[in-house]
Amino acid sequence: MTKYLHIAHPDNFILPLCDFIIKSKELEDHKFLFFSNQIEDRNYPLNSVFYISSPIRKNLINNLILFYRLCNFSDVIIIHGPTAAIFFKIFPRFTKKLVWIIYGHELYSMIHGIKVKRGILIRDSTKFTLKRAKKHLTHIEGDSILANKILESKAVFHYSPIYLSNVVNTDAFAPTKIEKKIKILVGNSNSPNNDHHTIFNELKKFENNIEYILSPLSYGNDLVYKETVKKTGSYLFGDKFKTIENFMPINEYNKVLSDVDIVVFNHWRQEAMGVTLTLLSLGKIVYVNPNTTSYKSLKDRGFKIFDNNLLFLNGPTIQRDVLDNKSLLEKYYSKEMLIASLKSLKI
Template identity: 30%
Template sequence: MAMSSALGTAAASIGTRPILHIVTLDKFIAPFIDFVEQECGDFDRHRFICLGDSQRYPLRQRPNVLLEAGLTPWQLRLELLRATNRADRIILHGLFDERAVRLLALQPWLLARCYWMIWGGDLYWYRSAPRTWAWRRNEFLREFVIRRLGHLVSYIEGDVARAREWYGARGRYRECLMYTSNVYRHAGMPPRSGGTINILVGNSADPTNEHLEVLRKLAAHRDADIKVFAPLSYGDLEYGRAIAQEGRRLLGEKFVALTDFMRPDDYLGLLREMDVAVFNHRRQQGMGNIITLLGLGKKVFLRSDISTWEFLQGLQLAVFDVAGLDPVPLDEDTARANTKIVAERFSADVLRAQLRSLFESP
């Protein structure tokens, strides 16, 4: 088959077994593949099997990138079987897809060479998903797989601890920023001009943002000179419409629903204009946004009972508890201290070194 030749060649020619990536497509996958190609060396050794909607998350065509959209279900199963058994190591980009979980559960000899890049949603599914019969069946297989995975990849040690607690995971912790979305782009700390305080609420139209709780808190400040922005173009659009309606009811013209997709540079421009950001998630989520905002010297509010809080506090970054939400910008000294820490800990050089270690070390 054509796809087998595309993914199955080169192992002999490069003198080593390939590194297989089983990918759940998302907006940060295309930049990740570009980064691996440009920064990590020996790109021909990598093979990417991409599951999900490639029209929503398009990728540049390459001989070693295979899209689910071009295959029948049986072709996909066969390709996954061949590729996993040929691979030196298997990088699991998110553990959401039931087909991938079943495949791994049926081939337990593969699990020691698997590296689970923990996204958050795939881990916290344990706590957030409805307890249906289908959930129990899938969790039985996930627990079997996760317990035996050889490597747990994250930069938030608290998430690895939860994987050990909830699933009995025994794999080695491999610290890694994982994706370029978690790299701070040195945009510089923009000066405040005074006047209106711009406030960002959440990062998507996902109910896990818990927008309503935040909007009701901010409604107490509606007589202050504030403007509240909520990105709602990504996620559950029906939920997003409900939040937009409630935001306008509570805050009037001081609420702005961002319902159109924004290019990355435009979104970064938006973040630069914010003074305060509120992320009310009950789990680790939105880390790329949080890192960027802290690097830009913005005041960030989070829940204090999640792994994100533990992680950022451990880096000596100044973050604030959403329970005491007070929409006042960060003082300049604290903002500069945060920017310095973020620039050092979340750089492209750090990501490059961590990925090379992941791909090359035992």
């Protein structure tokens, strides 16, 4: 039986996945090595979850011994994002077992030469490690193609929804019916990557067809950009412009999403996939930047997702057919697919 080791930072994506895998009767021999021991006790079974002790340098010898022992025992090593790069530089033999879950943001950091705060050692170790990955685990094939291009590597793409945040329930699927007045969601956070201002300026000419524009601004930490979005939205649309500035319980947030008609994202790179899938599962008409790897990936699999330029040219009152999205979501973004993609992962 194949033995799997996940190496990750225990965040809001990783911990639910860890819980799911450990409790699943279909996924055996998965262990987790977390690069932090500063998390609450979750009562994991014995020998299923291990921790790199902090501070890492102070506990370096014990951390290296633990890393070596777990990697040596495993057949497949799955790193979630660019994690543990220096450890693989120290023990390069383990890269022959390596599978890299691509987050997306790390690709663009490499493209644009964004400096890593901890310096050149981290940056070089990251490239050294990621270049040697044998497989890429992602649901966006374009990210795998881009990674191989950037790193001049030959990793094989392996499809997976990856996280429970990408697993959707289609019970509430109800295709949007366009009326005379449209409720529009613009962006998903207060990050400049959303490019709210371009969308606002394009939508201004269709103001008479708009009931309201809603922009969630609770996520992210660019408070200056957040204020410019609020000022621009209010200036252009007055009382028709609304924001979400506080975090909401997920059920309450999904209720808000269910009330909108169309969604407009203009991120210049792959981003906001979790909320995009949720919106598709609700039957919403979703417009995105066509230059992203996520747009191409979804279109290639048959999803009804639309080029922003169609909206900017024709306005928001055009009815779009999204019926096929329900069956496609059930095929590609179900728990069954998540389990199957992990069970079939081999080196």
